[in-house]
Amino acid sequence: MIVKVLDPAGIHFPGVEYNDKKVDKGKGELMLMKNFPSFINENSTKEEVRNYLASISFQSTKIEKPQFHAMISTKFQEHSKEELTKIAENFMDEMKYGEQPFIVVFHNDTENRHVHIVSTRVDKSSGKKINDSYEKLKAQKALALVMEKLYGLNAEERIEKLLAYKYGTLKQMELLMLRGGYRLSQNKNNNNAFDILKNGVSVKTISGNHLILTTAQNNQRAKQLKAILSKYKDLSSNKVFKVEDRREQEAMLPEDKQNEDWKPKIEFESELQKKLRDMFGIDIVFHHKDGKTPFGYTLIDHKTGTVYKGSEIMKMNELFEFTSEMIDKRLFESLKDYNISDDISKQVLQKHLKVKDLENAPSDFMLFETRKRKNKEIFNSVKNDLRQYLKTQNNPEVKLIRSDEGKYYAVHERLHYVGELKYLIGEKEYLNFLYPTKDQESEFANKNEDFSKEMTKSINDMIFEFRKSSGGTGKDPAEEENKKRRKRKKR
Secondary structure, three states: OEEEEOOOEOOOOHHHHHHHHHHHOOOEEEEEEEOOOOOOOOOOOHHHHHHHHHHHHOOOOOOOOOEEEEEEEOOOOOOOHHHHHHHHHHHHHHOOOOOOOEEEEEEOOOOOOEEEEEEEOEOOOOOOEOOOOOHHHHHHHHHHHHHHHHHOOOHHHHHHHHHOOEOOOHHHHHHHHHHOOOEEEEOOOOOOEEEEEEOOEEEEEEEHHHOOOOOOOOHHHHHHHHHHHHHHOOOOOOEEEEEEEOHHHHOOOOOHHHOOOOOOEEEEEOHHHHHHHHHHOEEEEEEOOOOOOOOEEEEEEOOOOEEEEHHHOOOHHHHOEEEEEEEEHHHHHHHHOOOOOOHHHHHHHHHHHHHHOOOOOOOHHHOOOOOOOOOHHHHHHHHHHHHHHHHHOOOOOEEEEEOOOOOEEEEEOOOOEEEEHHHHHOHHHHHHHHOOOHHHHHHHHHHHHHHHHHHHHHHHHHHHHHHHHOOOOOOOHHHHHHHHHHHHHHO
16 A cells, blocks of 8 residues: 655646546546535536635635645555545545545556545635645655554554564564565664664664574474475476566656666565465565576565574575566566466466567466455456457457367456456356357348348449440340340241
8 A cells, every 4th residue: 555645736726637537537436525515516517626625725825836636556456445535534634634625536547446635735724734844754654544543554563573583684684674564774863773664754763782683493493394395396386587676767757767877676586485475474585686596595484483594494496496587577466466266267367468468478487376366346347347348349458368178268457357258247148159149140140131132232223323324224135135036036
């Protein structure tokens, strides 16, 4: 879950028009209008909403850009539009905008569900500007507080749990925090203290004296871990590939993109790593330099709260097979979100990707099986889009793929869904799809017959008109000639 506060805008509140256009195009939905008078509601025009926000903003002539515009986004389809609206409403409370008039609009035009919030920075009661100092940092803290309140995601408790792990070096602790979604940084005012950051915001400061470095000594657990690794390296793909993240560069200004010192973030992944994480809470992190083949790895055992040097458990080259293949981070994350439950669905998705991009389609070992099921809302959206596609054939997000076994599957690109067509539309509709019904065949035949009659009639009419225009009688010349020959024979 991320929040982004957009740059302030002028008195015309372009954020209202932007979101209104999304709604008009069917890519957005107005979810909430709060603290507006009764005559401004969901039936009001964008001009009426903008004019009301502007009327409040005119109370202060010193503020040239009164628009407050924020976006809250979840990872893919993780939260529903109703949940995102609830998060947005609580977020505005934490940002001290809870009493202000604001709208919340849900957008469904990207892979990541998100909402936009538009309000005014001028307090509707006092006419003064709402304090926006360190606004972007406040937004990060506000979202963290909201997620804790609504979903019990207490950052303090999670950090304390990570600090209780057994790790032998400061580097291992730093890696542990990074895998937990935090970053360890030297405190600027105290060389013997460290800040733990979340999205650039310090959530806790700890003294270096409180860090206890302990080398892992549980030999029995180390033997268990080695047994698990030995078994599952033969049950899952152990082929390691490179994941390259260039999103930071995409967000740069054109002049900054020329910076030769900038390098993409590199990770190394394999299906075996995912299986070990999901089934046993074993997290394997590779160490490398400048994206070259890893020279070692760290094993984090979340079950016992212990960090191991990988070679203490099993030699890296005995466990993994390194490849030269690479995949973009954004594509990799989206592929991991697909409901690939077996080899057939993996094969279908692989076929779909090859059709899309024959040259750069990822290898099959880059597609990970997952038992994660899509929720009912997504499932129903897939079915509705699929039925519409079968009628019109014009939804670019839906594709039909035939498996090697001859069954048809549907792939929904935006909702990251792979499913058997028969299961999605029912056996009767599936048979109609495979074999048109007699009524459909009859209708097709009738249309062809009518078409043939029309064509014959049109041709005859054309011949008749041609003869008339050339001075003829409109009768068939061959028939006339035969009549003359019969008369001569009779004589």
